Amino acid sequence: MTSSLDLDGPPQDDSGIHVVAVIGAGQAGRSFAMACSAAGFYVVIEDVMPSNLRKAEMAYSDLSLRGGFGALEFASTVEEAVREADLAVDFVPDELESKLEIFSMIDRMAPPKTILLTPSEALSITDLASCVYRPDRCLAMRGTVAKGAAVELLYPPAIDRGVMESVSAMLRRLGAIPVPMADPEATALTKNLV
Numbered sequence: 001m002t003s004s005l006d007l008d009g010p011p012q013d014d015s016g017i018h019v020v021a022v023i024g025a026g027q028a029g030r031s032f033a034m035a036c037s038a039a040g041f042y043v044v045i046e047d048v049m050p051s052n053l054r055k056a057e058m059a060y061s062d063l064s065l066r067g068g069f070g071a072l073e074f075a076s077t078v079e080e081a082v083r084e085a086d087l088a089v090d091f092v093p094d095e096l097e098s099k100l101e102i103f104s105m106i107d108r109m110a111p112p113k114t115i116l117l118t119p120s121e122a123l124s125i126t127d128l129a130s131c132v133y134r135p136d137r138c139l140a141m142r143g144t145v146a147k148g149a150a151v152e153l154l155y156p157p158a159i160d161r162g163v164m165e166s167v168s169a170m171l172r173r174l175g176a177i178p179v180p181m182a183d184p185e186a187t188a189l190t191k192n193l194v
Contacts, residue, residue: 015169016162017115018042021081023102024091025052028119030059032089033072035145038063039173040070046081078102082110087170089117099123100131107132115163117141124185126156136160139167140183147175154183 018041022033025047033045033056047053053074060072075081082088088106092098099118106116118128120140129138135158142152151171155164168178 015173016166017086017170019044019084019086021046021075021085021088021106021110021114022091023047023078023081023088023106025049025056026091029089029091030056032091032145034059034063034069035174037070037072039175041170042071042073044073044075044081044085046075046078078105079109082106082114085110085114087115087117087167089119091119094120094122096123096127099128103128103132103138107134115139115167117167120154124183125154126183126186129156129158137163139163141171143176145171145174145176149176150179151176153178153180155180156183157186 020036020041020043022029022043022045025033025045029045029047033043037043037060045053045056057074063069088110090099090102090106092102099120103116103118106114112134114137116132116134116138118140121142123140125138125140129135132138135156137160138156140154142154143150145151153164153167164180168180171178
């Protein structure tokens with residue numbers, strides 16, 4: 001059975017998230033990074049493809065000329081990108097091997113405070129979180145982060161409530177409507193652990 005955390009009440013003024021690392025500067029990663037920058041977050045974006053970073057730099061340059069954008073930094077390595085991150089979001093392909101690789105890499109390189117957020121339409125966050133040292137700081141999101149759009153935030157059983165509240169506040173700051181939901185696959189994955 002899927003349940004939701006109760007996050008009713010007034011939106012928080014401060015999510016506690018200030019530095020956002022975006023791993024992957026393809027179209028989705030660039031869009032997310034620009035939205036975060038527009039909302040005033042300090043963004044560090046990384047991609048293994050220099051051409052993707054150049055596209056991100058051009059997009060940021062075009063948008064920053066209009067004003068109102070926060071800082072955006074470009075990193076050449078994951079380690080450099082996540083060094084100060086409060087939140088690390090990966091935009092690698094939505095397949096188990098790619099997600100496990102990037103989750104493990106970020107987990108090793110990021111400070112303990114860093115929250116791991118992954119866009120995924122197919123994978124279980126409970127499964128991914130069980131492979132890192134911070135399962136209480138892992139979330140998956142489903143849906144497009146856009147003004148007025150609902151974004152499902154899937155959380156594993158071990159989630160830290162403060163992490164859920166911080167990411168929800170951050171998504172509200174981006175104009176999205178967070179919908180916290182327990183990972184629907186959590187029961188099947190954890191039933192044999194009892």
